[in-house]
Every structure is written in C-alpha cells, then in structure tokens.
Amino acid sequence: MAHTKSPHRAMMFVVAMLLLSIAAWTGAAQPSPAEQQQPALLHLEIRDAIGPATSSFFLRALERAQERNVRLVVLEMDTPGGLDSAMREMIQAILASPVPVVIYISPSGARAASAGTYLLYASHVAAMAPATNLGAATPVEIGGPSEPKKDQPRDAQKPEQPDNASERKAVNDAVSLIRGLAELRDRNADWGEAAVRQAVSLTARAALEQKVIDVVATDLQDLLSQLEGRKIKTRYGVVQLATKDLVREEFRADWRTKLLSIVTNPNVAYLLMLVGVYGLLLEGYNPGSFAPGVAGAVCLLLALYAFQILSVNYAGLALIALGIALIVAEAFAPSFGALGVGGVVAFTIGSIMLFDGQVPGFRIARGLIGGVAVTAAIGMLLTAGMFMRSRRARVATGVEQMLQEHAVALEDFDSAGRVDIRGEIWRAVTRTPVKKGARLKVLRVDGLTLEVAPGEQ
Known part of the structure; x- marks a missing residue:
C-alpha cells in the first residue's frame, strides 16, 4: 500500500508544480484585468542614429501598443539622422498605426536632424522641448556630395540644385515625401521642402510659429496636459485624446536590440572585421590551434552582417582588403618595407572611405582609424626588423650549424676516433x-x- 501511494503522490506533486508554473508564467506574461481596463500610455526613447536596430525596436513598440490597446504612444527622440531605409520603415508604421503616435524631441539640447525631421512630420503629434532644433534634412549619398562647380554663378533667391542626376533624384524624392507628410498632417510643406533642398533648421519656438510642429512642452507631464482633449486624425478615424490619469508603461530595448545596435555600430563593425581577418591569418600561420580561427570566423561573419545593413563604401572595403594583403605579403617577400608601407597607406585610406562619412551617426572615429594604422605600421616594422635580424643570426640547425660548432675528443687517435659534439x-x-x-x-x-x-x- 505504501508502495502504491508514493508514485501517486509524486505524480500529483509534479502536476501541481506544472500547474503552478503555468499559472505563474501566464500571470507574468499577461497583464492583470485591472491593468487591461485602465488606460495606458506607452513610452519609449530613441537616443541614437536611426538604423535597423532602432527601426525594429520602434516597430515592436507599435505592435505592443496595439496588442495592449494602448491609448497613446509617446516617442522621446534625440537623433542626428540615419539611414533612409530604416526611416521609411518607421514612417510606414506610423502612418498605418491605429494608435496615435506622439514624437517629442527632448530633453533641451536634443535635435531631430535629417531622418528625425521626416519622422516628426509623419507623427500624429509633433512636439519639441525648449532649446531643441530640427531640420537639415538633405539626403546624402554614399561617398559624399559632389563638389559644386566653382565657375557657375548661383542665384540666392533660388534653392540650391544638386549637380548630378542621382543627387537630383534623391533630393526630389525626399521633397515629395516630406511634402506628402506635411499635407497629411496639415503642417508647413514649404519649410519642409526648404529643409530638404537647403538644409535649413529651426528652433522649437520658430517651428511652432511656422506650423512645423504642434506643441512646445517643457517635459512629458506638460506635454500630456497640453494634449488633453486634442482631436487626432488617424488612418481609422478621428480620435480625441484623453491624457489624464493614463498609466505610463515603459517600453525598453531588449537584449536583441542592444546587441544589434552594438554590432551595427560602424566602429564595432570595423573592429570585428579586423579581428576576423587577423584571426584567420593566425590560424593559417598556426594550423590546429583552432581558437584564432573560430574567433576570427565568428567576428568576420558578424562584420559581414553589419556591412549588409550599413552604408558601406565598397571601394573602401576593397582598399582595406588590398592593404591587409600587402602587409601579409611583406612578411614573405623581401621588399624591405615597400609592400608594408603601401599596405598601411591603402589600409588607412580604405578605413576612411569604408563608411559614408556624410551620413549622421554612421561614421568611424578618426582616432580609431589612426590607432589601427599606427599599430599596423609598428607591427610591420617589427616584423621587418625580426626578419633582418634572422638573416644576420647564426644558423641554428642542419649541417651548416655543425660547421660552426666545436667537438671534444673522447680518446687518443691518429686518423679515426670518437668525439663528443x-x-x-x-x-x-x-x-x-x-x-x-x-x-x-x-x-x-x-x-x-x-x-x-x-x-x-
């Protein structure tokens, strides 16, 4: 009898633990009924350049807002700009959102430059804190803008026109986008076009006076009080905001977003590429050590992933590859530094060109490039010095080495005998x-x- 009860008790204990675990998991994953019934505000922040990581983070926030029936989404933003593809994904999500989206440039001293200006125009409510600015929304191509013709006179009354067809296409496309957003949100379309064509900027007060934004608020609480009762036109109809007594819910970046932000940082992607290349080289020099090869392969794959979603200048990438090849060739060819110096020069120029220096937030720090170039030059010089010393050193193995040694006779002999060497x-x-x-x-x-x-x- 005791033997029959113990399995049943164990089984009941296991089932009870499973039920408790499921209840705890569902309780943690699902909000309580009181929380579901109480109106909520979803608050998130973007304090960096607009890229794939920020775009994915923002889209997941809007999905969360729809799942939770949130009344309002407030995005506090401070951005120097970013990539066009990521910006357009965020704009499409805002235009399709049934939940009103408020973009608030905050705190004081923040900015909504370049891509941030387009996002501000797309938002249902555009707000700024005092001492903030927006504008400078001219699109920039990879490789930087072309040099203006010095002998061509310019009319100060007319907007400055790009010099080549590709730049004109990009600018005209951006003008159409920002004018369309301005017409949809009843904002100043002429100033938006000037921000694209002439890269002009505005302060918060001036933007409010020129109907570029809707609200100037000192903080989030002031913003919510000013939005009370305001009617917002969404894709699914007109919504009257009731911002009093809203429960503030924070939406923070998860580990995936943080990891993607780190990997796609140009400085980190650049270092990952270097670690990957040198790791594979060390594995080639020492086959079977495995650790350098594995680390190099992982870092190189991460770098290639980052290059697919960053504004990469492939001419710069090719120059870096050429520089590394010349530096490696210096270790095998007796060029007395010619290959190594050429490799360091090609490596440095390629590093400067690797990421588009004109895209805000996606630049490689010049100090990092200089440090890597100096380190590569020192390594090349040390390698050349080691080879020169090895050429002058005594032979350490083989028959030639024995000719430089002395033996000791182990016995007396006239013609043949034994010696110790x-x-x-x-x-x-x-x-x-x-x-x-x-x-x-x-x-x-x-x-x-x-x-x-x-x-x-």
Whole structure:
C-alpha cells in the first residue's frame, strides 16, 4: 500500500508544480484585468542614429501598443539622422498605426536632424522641448556630395540644385515625401521642402510659429496636459485624446536590440572585421590551434552582417582588403618595407572611405582609424626588423650549424676516433694526431662522419 501511494503522490506533486508554473508564467506574461481596463500610455526613447536596430525596436513598440490597446504612444527622440531605409520603415508604421503616435524631441539640447525631421512630420503629434532644433534634412549619398562647380554663378533667391542626376533624384524624392507628410498632417510643406533642398533648421519656438510642429512642452507631464482633449486624425478615424490619469508603461530595448545596435555600430563593425581577418591569418600561420580561427570566423561573419545593413563604401572595403594583403605579403617577400608601407597607406585610406562619412551617426572615429594604422605600421616594422635580424643570426640547425660548432675528443687517435659534439658521440677522422680531451674544429660533415682538426685550446 505504501508502495502504491508514493508514485501517486509524486505524480500529483509534479502536476501541481506544472500547474503552478503555468499559472505563474501566464500571470507574468499577461497583464492583470485591472491593468487591461485602465488606460495606458506607452513610452519609449530613441537616443541614437536611426538604423535597423532602432527601426525594429520602434516597430515592436507599435505592435505592443496595439496588442495592449494602448491609448497613446509617446516617442522621446534625440537623433542626428540615419539611414533612409530604416526611416521609411518607421514612417510606414506610423502612418498605418491605429494608435496615435506622439514624437517629442527632448530633453533641451536634443535635435531631430535629417531622418528625425521626416519622422516628426509623419507623427500624429509633433512636439519639441525648449532649446531643441530640427531640420537639415538633405539626403546624402554614399561617398559624399559632389563638389559644386566653382565657375557657375548661383542665384540666392533660388534653392540650391544638386549637380548630378542621382543627387537630383534623391533630393526630389525626399521633397515629395516630406511634402506628402506635411499635407497629411496639415503642417508647413514649404519649410519642409526648404529643409530638404537647403538644409535649413529651426528652433522649437520658430517651428511652432511656422506650423512645423504642434506643441512646445517643457517635459512629458506638460506635454500630456497640453494634449488633453486634442482631436487626432488617424488612418481609422478621428480620435480625441484623453491624457489624464493614463498609466505610463515603459517600453525598453531588449537584449536583441542592444546587441544589434552594438554590432551595427560602424566602429564595432570595423573592429570585428579586423579581428576576423587577423584571426584567420593566425590560424593559417598556426594550423590546429583552432581558437584564432573560430574567433576570427565568428567576428568576420558578424562584420559581414553589419556591412549588409550599413552604408558601406565598397571601394573602401576593397582598399582595406588590398592593404591587409600587402602587409601579409611583406612578411614573405623581401621588399624591405615597400609592400608594408603601401599596405598601411591603402589600409588607412580604405578605413576612411569604408563608411559614408556624410551620413549622421554612421561614421568611424578618426582616432580609431589612426590607432589601427599606427599599430599596423609598428607591427610591420617589427616584423621587418625580426626578419633582418634572422638573416644576420647564426644558423641554428642542419649541417651548416655543425660547421660552426666545436667537438671534444673522447680518446687518443691518429686518423679515426670518437668525439663528443652537442652531447652526441660521432665518428671523426683527422689528418693530425689528436689527444683525448682536445678541442676540435669541424671542417666537413660526410654522412655520419666528421672531419676535424685541432682548434683553439
């Protein structure tokens, strides 16, 4: 009887633990009924350049807002700009959102430059804190803008026009986008076009006076109080905001977003590429060590992933590859530094060109490039110095090395006998009689026989 009860008790205990675990998991994953019934505000922050990581983070926030029936989404933003593809994904999500989206440029001293200006125009409510600014929304192509023609006069009354067809296409496309957003949100379309064509900027107060934004608020609480009762036109109809007594819910970046932000940082992607290349090189020099090869392969794959979603100048990437190849070739070819110096120069120029220096927030720090270039140059010089010293050093192995050694006679002999050299006993022949313990010089090696002669005592 005792044997039959214990399995049942164990089974009941396991089932009870499973039920408790499921209840705890569902309770943690699902909000309480009181929380579901109470109106909520979803608050998130973006304090960096607009890229794939920020776009994914923002889209997941809007999905969360729809799942939780949130009344309002407030995005506090401070951005220097970013990538066009990520910006357009965020704009499409805002335009399709049934939940009103408020973009608030905060705190004081923050900005909504370049891509941030387009996002501000797309938002249902555009707000700024005092002492903030927006504008400078001219699109920039990879490789930087072309040089203006110095001999062509410009009319100060007309907006500055790009010099080549590709830039004109990009600018006209951006103008169409920002004017369309301005017409949809009833904002100043002419100023938006000037921000694109002439890269003009505005302060918060000036933007409010020119109907570029809707609200100037000192903080989030002031913003919510000013939005009370305001009617917002969404894709699904007009919504009247009721911002009093809203429960503030924070939406923070998860580990995936943080990891993606780190990997796609141009400085980190650049270092990952270097670690990957040098790791594979070390594995090639020392086959079977595995650790450098594995680390190099992982870092190189992460770098290639980052390059697919960053504004990469492939000419710069090719110059970096050429520079690394020349530096490696210096270790095998006796060029006395010519290949190494050329490799360092190509590596440095390619590093400067690697990421588009004109896209805000996606630049490689010049100090990092200089440090890597100096380190590569020092490594190349040290390698060249080691090879020069090795050429002047004594031979350490083989027959040539034995010709520089001295043997000690183990017995008296006139023509043939035994000698000790480097702790080994060899057969030796001589033309001069030798006494036991005499120091002998090796003249020639013939198979396993040494020809010796009396040396210095």
